[in-house]
Amino acid sequence: xxxxxxxxxxxxxxxxxxxxxxxxxxxxxxxxxxxxxxxxxxxxxxxxxxxxxxxxxxxxxxxxxxxxxxxxxxxxxxxxxxxxxxxxxxxxxxxxxxxxxxxxxxxxxxxxxxxxxxxxxxxxxxxxxxxxxxxxxxxxxxxxxxxxxxxxxxxxxxxxxxxxxxxxxxxxxxxxxxxxxxxxxxxxxxxxxxxxxxxxxxxxxxxxxxxxxxxxxxxxxxxxxxxxxxxxxxxxxxxxxxxxxxxxxxxxxxxxxxxxxxxxxxxxxxxxxxxxxxxxxxxxxxxxxxxxxxxxxxxxxxxxxxxxxxxxxxxxxxxxxxxxxxxxxxxxxxxxxxxxxxxxxxxxxxxxxxxxxxxxxxxxxxxxxxxxxxxxxxxxxxxxxxxxxxxxxxxxxxxxxxxxxxxxxxxxxxxxxxxxxxxxxxxxxxxxxxxxxxxxxxxxxxxxxxxxxxxxxxxxxxxxxxxxxxxxxxxxxxxxxxxxxxxxxxxxxxxxxxxxxxxxxxxxxxxxxxxxxxxxxxxxxxxxxxxxxxxxxxxxxxxxxxxxxxxxxxxxxxxxxxxxxxxxxxx
Ligand SMILES: Cc1cc2nc3c(=O)[nH]c(=O)nc-3n(C[C@H](O)[C@H](O)[C@H](O)COP(=O)(O)OP(=O)(O)OC[C@H]3O[C@@H](n4cnc5c(N)ncnc54)[C@H](O)[C@@H]3O)c2cc1C
Numbered sequence: 001x002x003x004x005x006x007x008x009x010x011x012x013x014x015x016x017x018x019x020x021x022x023x024x025x026x027x028x029x030x031x032x033x034x035x036x037x038x039x040x041x042x043x044x045x046x047x048x049x050x051x052x053x054x055x056x057x058x059x060x061x062x063x064x065x066x067x068x069x070x071x072x073x074x075x076x077x078x079x080x081x082x083x084x085x086x087x088x089x090x091x092x093x094x095x096x097x098x099x100x101x102x103x104x105x106x107x108x109x110x111x112x113x114x115x116x117x118x119x120x121x122x123x124x125x126x127x128x129x130x131x132x133x134x135x136x137x138x139x140x141x142x143x144x145x146x147x148x149x150x151x152x153x154x155x156x157x158x159x160x161x162x163x164x165x166x167x168x169x170x171x172x173x174x175x176x177x178x179x180x181x182x183x184x185x186x187x188x189x190x191x192x193x194x195x196x197x198x199x200x201x202x203x204x205x206x207x208x209x210x211x212x213x214x215x216x217x218x219x220x221x222x223x224x225x226x227x228x229x230x231x232x233x234x235x236x237x238x239x240x241x242x243x244x245x246x247x248x249x250x251x252x253x254x255x256x257x258x259x260x261x262x263x264x265x266x267x268x269x270x271x272x273x274x275x276x277x278x279x280x281x282x283x284x285x286x287x288x289x290x291x292x293x294x295x296x297x298x299x300x301x302x303x304x305x306x307x308x309x310x311x312x313x314x315x316x317x318x319x320x321x322x323x324x325x326x327x328x329x330x331x332x333x334x335x336x337x338x339x340x341x342x343x344x345x346x347x348x349x350x351x352x353x354x355x356x357x358x359x360x361x362x363x364x365x366x367x368x369x370x371x372x373x374x375x376x377x378x379x380x381x382x383x384x385x386x387x388x389x390x391x392x393x394x395x396x397x398x399x400x401x402x403x404x405x406x407x408x409x410x411x412x413x414x415x416x417x418x419x420x421x422x423x424x425x426x427x428x429x430x431x432x433x434x435x436x437x438x439x440x441x442x443x444x445x446x447x448x449x450x451x452x453x454x455x456x457x458x459x460x461x462x463x464x465x466x467x468x469x470x471x472x473x474x475x476x477x478x479x480x481x482x483x484x485x486x487x488x489x490x491x492x493x494x495x496x497x498x499x500x501x502x503x504x505x506x507x508x509x510x511x512x513x514x515x516x517x518x519x520x521x522x523x524x525x526x527x528x529x530x531x532x533x534x535x536x537x538x539x540x541x542x543x544x545x546x547x548x549x550x551x552x553x554x555x556x557x558x559x560x561x562x563x564x565x566x567x568x569x570x571x
Contacts, residue, residue, distance in 0.1 A: 017355050019079035019086070020049045020097055031087060031095060034080045034144075036369025039477050040525075041446055044087035046095045049075075053100040055189065055213045058177045061096045062211060065188035065506060066179045070094040072506050074207050076146045077102070078356065081153060081474035082378060083481075085206060087564055089509040097150055104214070107132055113172055113377055114219050118148030118212040134219045135243035135346040138165045142285060145352035148212045153474030154204040154428050156420045156435065157350065158252040159243040164421025166428060167541060168203040168565055169210050170218045176202055178210035178501045189213065190501070199490075200490070204427040206473055208512045209501045225349045226270045227278070228340040231324060234262040238392040238472045241434055242385045245419040250350075255415040256311060256320055257399045258407040264325070265413075267349075272496055276332075276343025283329040284413060285353040286364030293373030296366070300441050304451050307566075309404045312451065317409035323413065366383060376412060376533065377477055381422055381469035382433035383465035391467045398458060401556040405455035412439035426494035429470060430487060436463065437475075447529045449550040454565035461537065461561040473515070477524055477534025485517030531564050538562050 022029040030043040038044060047070070050061040065072040072088035077085050088095060100121025105128045106115045114134070116125060123143040126136055136327045140155045147167070149155070154167040159569040161180070163169035173193040180188040190210075192199040202209055234255060240262075245251050248268035303311040327337030329352065342349075355365035366374045399406050409415065416437040420429045438459065443450055450456075457479075463469040464480050470487050471480040485491050495516065502508070514523040530536035531543040533553070538544050538552035544564030555561030 045091035130347040158418030278342040278344030285359035312405035378474035384431040426490035454563040457563035
């Protein structure tokens with residue numbers, strides 16, 4: 001009995017923290033993302049939360065917001081975006097959670113489409129399709145997200161095949177709940193089909209147009225994938241990067257610049273009849289012993305405190321070796337990795353994430369904010385394929401100009417490079433691109449500089465300014481969004497749709513106005529230390545941490561960059 005109650009108690013504790021917590025009932029609420037800390041470390045507040053369970057209840061919630069002239073935002077059950085996308089404007093807004101609007105999945109076999117409630121989570125979505133021998137061709141690599149969240153930030157996997165890797169490319173229609181006049185009852189449902197021009201606005205909307213209710217997507221008969229990873233020297237990476245995805249259905253590249261190595265993932269579709277029951281259970285998304293996550297964080301703190309770059313490099317090598325020898329969490333028979341090729345059904349390969357359903361509180365997602373585990377920044381920028389060769393060459397120059405300066409991200413699975421196709425969605429990718437995901441240590445407080453942070457700041461500014469990269473809307477630090485809106489030729493069309501669908505901008509917030517270029521003041525700051533967390537580009541030493549030897553200096557390769565560099569002799 002005692003054991004049983006401990007297990008039950010542990011199970012309850014294993015759930016990740018909810019995105020919304022309220023002081024009294026559903027009022028006086030605080031909204032937190034999965035990582036627990038927003039980029040500017042502020043608190044995100046709302047007056048009230050609603051949990052609609054049907055489309056009619058969404059209409060009622062929006063009508064309530066309109067009647068009371070409240071700023072509104074949709075938030076998902078766990079909310080995985082890094083920027084403050086889910087915060088309604090001000091601190092007296094209304095959040096509409098899709099937590100209870102997450103079960104409707106209706107398959108139309110004749111049309112080969114599926115219509116889902118927007119709060120349906122990816123794991124449930126692809127597994128439900130699979131139980132009907134159907135597959136969804138693309139998705140994010142992390143399965144804890146919702147279909148509404150995926151669409152709203154333009155989320156993707158890796159592919160240049162067919163319509164490409166972004167989930168929104170497979171949308172055939174959307175029902176959207178928008179504000180309306182008093183005569184219309186303050187809220188109404190609009191349907192956008194492929195015949196509606198506005199579908200290109202609604203498909204990727206950052207949540208500023210209203211509430212996505214029902215989403216219809218194309219599906220296919222189930223197929224399998226055959227995955228083989230190969231590791232080799234990165235000496236010709238610049239020649240491979242633009243072409244690797246051609247004829248490689250789901251290929252991606254993990255680049256370890258500090259080790260001069262790259263892992264090429266060859267990942268092809270194969271017919272369902274090919275034998276294989278493989279599963280992708282990526283190690284970084286598996287339930288991780290809390291003690292290990294805490295020990296990793298402690299080790300990182302020690303490396304930072306003692307300025308031990310070599311320590312970060314050793315950790316990176318150990319991590320890369322472990323991932324490689326364990327097949328990154330690929331399991332040929334569903335249990336163990338026994339070698340390549342690994343073949344399995346699309347739903348078991350396309351996405352993973354067992355940690356958010358962990359059955360024990362002793363094992364959680366490594367970044368769970370309640371355990372003092374991993375805490376990091378993520379810079380995720382898409383570079384147009386035609387500029388990708390020069391970008392790689394510049395990163396190599398940066399690597400060569402610094403002594404082990406890129407070991408930090410290599411200890412977070414290296415640079416994940418994935419392919420995304422040019423989109424007709426107004427906020428989708430303006431060009432065929434390679435999306436580069438770089439994860440790295442974040443300090444415990446906003447005033448503490450990081451080891452080799454100048455190298456990562458230069459990389460970030462190089463990607464954003466020199467190579468005109470577009471930021472992932474659901475990731476990144478503020479700096480990545482500087483002038484981002486100007487990179488979208490169809491932005492005026494998006495803003496026009498926004499004006500028509502939500503004329504009083506109730507679904508807009510300070511953050512969405514900044515990233516869409518509606519307002520400019522406030523995206524970056526002028527405060528002391530602001531460059532340390534990407535809240536500004538330094539223009540003066542005080543934006544870094546001169547008291548700790550970090551001064552504002554030009555980049556080494558991209559000389560227009562301004563970065564916080566440690567200079568020992570001056571301390
Ligand atoms: C561990 C991890 C791995 C990830 N892997 C990938 C990856 O492989 N590829 C990738 O592209 N991204 C990836 N991401 C980023 C992620 O896909 C995006 O941040 C995504 O938007 C998160 O979806 P969510 O359901 O958590 O939505 P949230 O983060 O809660 O919301 C995102 C935005 O969508 C809006 N929104 C959500 N639902 C609705 C709705 N029904 N109506 C209107 N607006 C809505 C919200 O208001 C907000 O603006 C990853 C994130 C994490 C934490």
